[in-house]
Amino acid sequence: MVNSKHKWKAWLYLSPAIILLLIFTVWPIINTVQLAFMENYDIMQALGGKKFTLGFGNFVSVLQYDGFLQMLGTTVLLCVITVPVSTMLALLIAVCLNSIKFLNRFLQTIFFLPYVTNSIAIGMVFAAMFNIIGNVPGLDSSLVSWGIFNDLLGVFGIKPINWINMGSGYWENIFVMVVYIVWNALPFKILILLGALQSVNKQYYDAAKVDGTSRARTFWRITVPLLSPMITYVVITGFIGGFKEYSSIVGIFGDTMGPPGNPGQLQTMVGFIYDSIKKNQGKASAAAIILFAIILVVTLINLKVSKKNTHY
Amino acid sequence: MEKIVTMQEKDMQKVTSTQRVVKVLVQIAVYGFLGIMALVTLFPFYWMIISSLKSLEEYRLPNPTFIPKQWMFTNYIKAFNTANLGSLFVNTMFVGIISTVLSLVITVLAAFAFARLEFKGKNLLFAGLLATMMIPGEMFTITNYQTVVQFGWLNKFVVLVVPFLVSVFYIYLLRQNFLQIPNELYLAAKVDGTSDLKYLWKVMIPLALPTLISITILKMMGSWNSYMWPRLVANDAAHSMITNGLRNAFTTTTGDVDIPVQMAAVALVSAPLFLVFIFFRKYIMKGVSRSGIKG
Numbered sequence: 157m158v159n160s161k162h163k164w165k166a167w168l169y170l171s172p173a174i175i176l177l178l179i180f181t182v183w184p185i186i187n188t189v190q191l192a193f194m195e196n197y198d199i200m201q202a203l204g205g206k207k208f209t210l211g212f213g214n215f216v217s218v219l220q221y222d223g224f225l226q227m228l229g230t231t232v233l234l235c236v237i238t239v240p241v242s243t244m245l246a247l248l249i250a251v252c253l254n255s256i257k258f259l260n261r262f263l264q265t266i267f268f269l270p271y272v273t274n275s276i277a278i279g280m281v282f283a284a285m286f287n288i289i290g291n292v293p294g295l296d297s298s299l300v301s302w303g304i305f306n307d308l309l310g311v312f313g314i315k316p317i318n319w320i321n322m323g324s325g326y327w328e329n330i331f332v333m334v335v336y337i338v339w340n341a342l343p344f345k346i347l348i349l350l351g352a353l354q355s356v357n358k359q360y361y362d363a364a365k366v367d368g369t370s371r372a373r374t375f376w377r378i379t380v381p382l383l384s385p386m387i388t389y390v391v392i393t394g395f396i397g398g399f400k401e402y403s404s405i406v407g408i409f410g411d412t413m414g415p416p417g418n419p420g421q422l423q424t425m426v427g428f429i430y431d432s433i434k435k436n437q438g439k440a441s442a443a444a445i446i447l448f449a450i451i452l453v454v455t456l457i458n459l460k461v462s463k464k465n466t467h468y
Numbered sequence: 469m470e471k472i473v474t475m476q477e478k479d480m481q482k483v484t485s486t487q488r489v490v491k492v493l494v495q496i497a498v499y500g501f502l503g504i505m506a507l508v509t510l511f512p513f514y515w516m517i518i519s520s521l522k523s524l525e526e527y528r529l530p531n532p533t534f535i536p537k538q539w540m541f542t543n544y545i546k547a548f549n550t551a552n553l554g555s556l557f558v559n560t561m562f563v564g565i566i567s568t569v570l571s572l573v574i575t576v577l578a579a580f581a582f583a584r585l586e587f588k589g590k591n592l593l594f595a596g597l598l599a600t601m602m603i604p605g606e607m608f609t610i611t612n613y614q615t616v617v618q619f620g621w622l623n624k625f626v627v628l629v630v631p632f633l634v635s636v637f638y639i640y641l642l643r644q645n646f647l648q649i650p651n652e653l654y655l656a657a658k659v660d661g662t663s664d665l666k667y668l669w670k671v672m673i674p675l676a677l678p679t680l681i682s683i684t685i686l687k688m689m690g691s692w693n694s695y696m697w698p699r700l701v702a703n704d705a706a707h708s709m710i711t712n713g714l715r716n717a718f719t720t721t722t723g724d725v726d727i728p729v730q731m732a733a734v735a736l737v738s739a740p741l742f743l744v745f746i747f748f749r750k751y752i753m754k755g756v757s758r759s760g761i762k763g
Contacts, residue, residue: 173574179615180634185603185608277711280734287723415722434700444610
């Protein structure tokens with residue numbers, strides 16, 4: 157072979173990638189697991205020569221942390237609502253887009269637009285849309301603007317709601333997050349599902365037409381089964397992303413992860429990890445491993461469920 | 469006999485006409501649904517732009533206006549100065565361009581080795597690299613924070629560039645592209661005595677240009693949108709990245725704050741992304757559809 161005497165060359169070309177990967181990817185995998193078992197590990201103290209006891213202390217303190225269940229609950233809740241909603245909507249939009257010719261490209265471009273945005277920046281726009289401007293709600297109505305979203309609800313006769321301002325409730329906050337996350341998640345899902353739809357063999361549909369199959373039946377019996385591998389893909393990546401929800405919340409509420417006066421009301425797993433990184437890398441590592449384990453389990457369940465229903 | 473035939477024909481006509489009506493109704497429903505969804509998709513952008521052009525008094529009005537009465541372009545100047553967008557822009561572009569160029573060089577070399585050269589353990593190594601893609605980024609961040617502290621890199625530009633230079637996904641993407649180029653070309657070049665690097669530069673890079681453009685855009689967008697890592701390791705003003713600067717300049721988003729100026733700042737930060745999207749839509753959508761990662 158021409159190449160055989162130049163084996164060293166391959167390693168030369170690979171060396172920058174390999175060296176960087178060893179430092180910033182491979183070592184972290186080993187080290188993070190190690191840190192998780194060193195109780196309350198802190199880099200500054202470690203540099204000072206301190207030794208840390210080994211054990212499960214970090215895991216215990218994460219699991220026993222008061223807010224743990226709440227932040228796990230918020231993370232799961234956001235996933236369980238946003239993934240099905242955004243997947244269904246994306247599927248509907250993709251099927252509709254696939255069935256039209258006029259304005260097709262134009263609409264495709266519009267639907268992809270939210271993807272090329274900065275999730276922190278656009279989060280601030282959503283905050284403005286749900287914001288109540290003026291005094292404490294209900295006191296001096298001449299100075300109060302309820303915000304465009306409340307104005308919109310007003311058209312349907314719904315009274316203004318305090319969505320994200322001082323004193324707003326957990327469920328109101330969750331609603332705003334769901335709207336924002338779904339809006340943000342649609343473009344990717346539409347793109348993937350539309351791509352899959354375009355590669356479906358038209359013969360299936362022709363056959364269904366000849367048989368006089370109804371549209372609903374065609375959708376459930378042909379479209380969904382043929383798309384099932386891609387639907388599975390979109391759902392799994394959606395869940396993985398959902399369990400790591402963080403920056404969309406920062407976009408709307410800021411670093412405090414909650415409305416004014418109630419910081420941490422919407423804390424998530426990743427938010428907790430980032431908050432712990434500077435103070436206690438041991439605890440942060442334990443939390444990251446717990447998160448990884450949850451994601452792994454959820455992904456496996458997803459695969460298992462979809463295997464039963466997937467048509468290849 | 470003849471009567472029955474005409475009955476059938478009538479029926480057929482009826483069926484086709486109802487079918488036509490149904491078809492039109494379905495079309496109306498489809499366009500109606502898509503139209504509503506498109507409006508929902510676009511509304512935040514519209515609201516951002518018109519709010520950014522209103523005066524604060526107008527924005528506070530109990531009944532919202534949908535076109536500004538008075539166009540306040542000065543909001544943009546105010547936003548630019550409040551958030552110090554100029555220096556944030558320079559910092560972010562600097563980090564973005566340096567990381568993209570270095571990342572491209574590393575990716576091209578590695579992808580070439582995996583696609584064209586033969587060496588022991590190649591497949592095993594490649595599989596190992598792909599396996600690291602399954603691990604959530606937070607696992608890396610903790611140790612990387614520790615590493616950069618030890619290197620003394622905190623609050624230096626190097627910390628924003630080096631840790632994320634290698635992306636296994638980009639190597640994978642480019643390798644797949646390189647593999648499609650027939651090996652005969654490489655062997656012919658070898659016979660002619662062309663060096664590897666010259667072959668890479670003259671043949672493979674031009675042929676794989678679309679993939680390289682996709683990588684460039686995704687990497688630049690990644691720098692533009694990065695928030696968590698810079699917040700952790702470079703939060704002094706001199707090294708602040710644009711997303712962090714924006715978020716820190718407007719910490720309050722609720723209550724009676726100067727929303728028009730905030731929206732102007734948001735519009736300024738979003739504008740480059742839209743411009744890139746307009747010109748490189750095809751490459752972005754192609755890259756994204758194969759990745760599943762945001763920015």
